[in-house]
Amino acid sequence: MSAARVFVARLAGCTVFDPAGDRVGKARDVLVVYRRNDPPRVVGLVVEIPGKRRVFVSIGRVTSIGAGQILTTGLINVRRFEQRGGEVRVIAEILGRTVDFRDGSGPATIEDVAIEQSGAGEWSVSQLFVRRPKTSASPFAKGATAFAAWNQVQERVTKGQAQSAEQLIAAYSELKPADLANTLLDLPEQRRLEVAGELPDDRLADVLEEMPESDQVDILAVLDDDRAADVLDQMEPDDAADLIAQLPGDRGEHLLELMEPDEADDVRLLLSYAPDTAGGLMTTEPVILSADATVAEGLALIRKQELAPALGAAVCITLPPYEPPTGRFLGMVHFQRMLRYPPHERLGTIIDQTLEPVTANTSAAEVSRILASYNLVSVPVVDDGYRLVGVVTIDDILDYLLPDDWRSHDEDDDLHDKQVATGTTAGNTVKRVSNGTS
Incomplete structure (x- = not known):
């Protein structure tokens, strides 16, 4: 050793x-x-x-x-x-x-x-x-x-006393949200709820976004209303809307009232659309700039660390105001296109003229077809007045297309058994032994 x-x-x-x-x-x-x-x-x-x-x-x-x-x-x-x-x-x-x-x-x-x-x-x-x-x-x-x-x-075992979760949180502090979510799901239920309760609001929000909806509901159920609203404020609006939709109507409405008004308005907008439409799947926080903004400004915005890769793949160009619902939607500029032009170039001159937006009522199936047909990672969503209300990203579509339990379902067990029988799993050669169980 x-x-x-x-x-x-x-x-x-x-x-x-x-x-x-x-x-x-x-x-x-x-x-x-x-x-x-x-x-x-x-x-x-x-x-x-x-x-x-x-x-x-x-x-x-x-x-x-x-x-x-x-x-x-x-x-x-x-x-x-x-x-x-x-x-x-x-x-x-x-x-x-x-x-x-x-x-x-x-x-x-x-x-x-x-x-x-x-x-x-x-x-x-x-x-x-x-x-x-x-x-x-x-x-x-x-x-x-x-x-x-x-x-x-x-x-020391004191009846009714919660076990401290601080050290477990510290031990897993470097894990990505998806890995931490998977780790929490592997814990006993009481321990999972305890650790979730000790996580900071923004960290818990990131973790909830990576969990199946039933587990999200279980964790939110043990949080008091003020804390739950703070966590929902930190979540992406589309994920927050999906979670609130799973709650009893009275509590969902109460949490919306406790949330920050701007965040609550975004969530209410998303809840107004059917879940299998572009409006129900979109996120209301795309990167939006004016036509007069420069390539340098666009690149500065999309390089922010907290921005999801799919949202950073393109910049939406609109007339004022620049918060959804915006002024008239003008088009999108993909980040690769920005890289081909000098920093002072105006974004309005390099808009992708071939990309048409979808409406909020467009079906999820049609949005999937558009993303696949044109090799896109996001598509803009407009209302009847051609104002930008959000974008649907490829991860939104995957969440919709995959089974409800995909986050907790590692892989198809039949396929896995076939891989085990041949001695291979996910690219690694692993021999199956009869006495290596826990």
């Missing part, structure tokens, strides 16, 4: 390789079992392989952990991971727990767990990195940290 002791929080997101150096997936958690007198024993890793499928990798099949990577023997059972009774996930279930020092020196919170190798294929918990309560009333103060052996502390 290249490292005899490893802190588990640092393993989250580490790439897992097979002996040939091919990428197998990413580590998402470490699985342990408690023992009566000895520290918990590591039984394996939870690894996310292509297709966002979580699988179990026995610790005995791990040959090296270190330098931000994990090497395995390549013999991996690709059945979807299911946690068994007695198994505990370190990141999801141990980090953030409160413990008491056995010497009577008080409580502490577990912030990280070190695992250590004791033999070939044998790992166990060796140390805890804990933080004691802060002693100052200052909001910037933090409690002292310490290392403790497992047998120096005992876990």
